[in-house]
Amino acid sequence: MQLENAMESLIKVFHTYSSKEGDKYKLSKAELKSLLQGELNDFLTASKDPMVVEKIMSDLDENQDGEVDFQEFVVLVAALTVACNEFFVESMKN
Template identity: 60%
Template sequence: MSITDLQKGMATLITVFHKYSGKEGDKTTLSKGELKELLSTELGDILGKSSDKAALDKIFKDLDANADGTVDFQEYITLVACITMLCNEFFTGKK
């Protein structure tokens, strides 16, 4: 049985999260610094190479739904889903 494209995508989402989580502490969450590195490295082409601290602070605050000072896997997946929806709207011309 071969792995499907969707299963590959899910595995990639998990792998990318864990590539950055735990560099500054808890392996199950992203700190603000880890999130910044993930966004600039993995999504830089989409988000632009913004070094705007205020923009990063807002993204982090909005993502940190439970206000614990970190971004957990569920909060990370929410970000990826939102960006994916925006990309789909851009490429299909729907707004």
């Protein structure tokens, strides 16, 4: 059930931001930026790179249509989850 809830939250978060402008099922760069600021602000402020949103955008936009669809978004979430897990495992060792 916990995992189901997590998946549901992921879908809800995506659609909350993706439906703001243009294609309801895709994140424009502005929508991606507000998602990152709203949901992943610690991650965003940890990165001192002012171009971080642009970089994430071009990394994620695999089919290069200038928008991030859910499938492309999940790749980011998976990568961040792996990074968080490594951090978690490391801190458990100490």
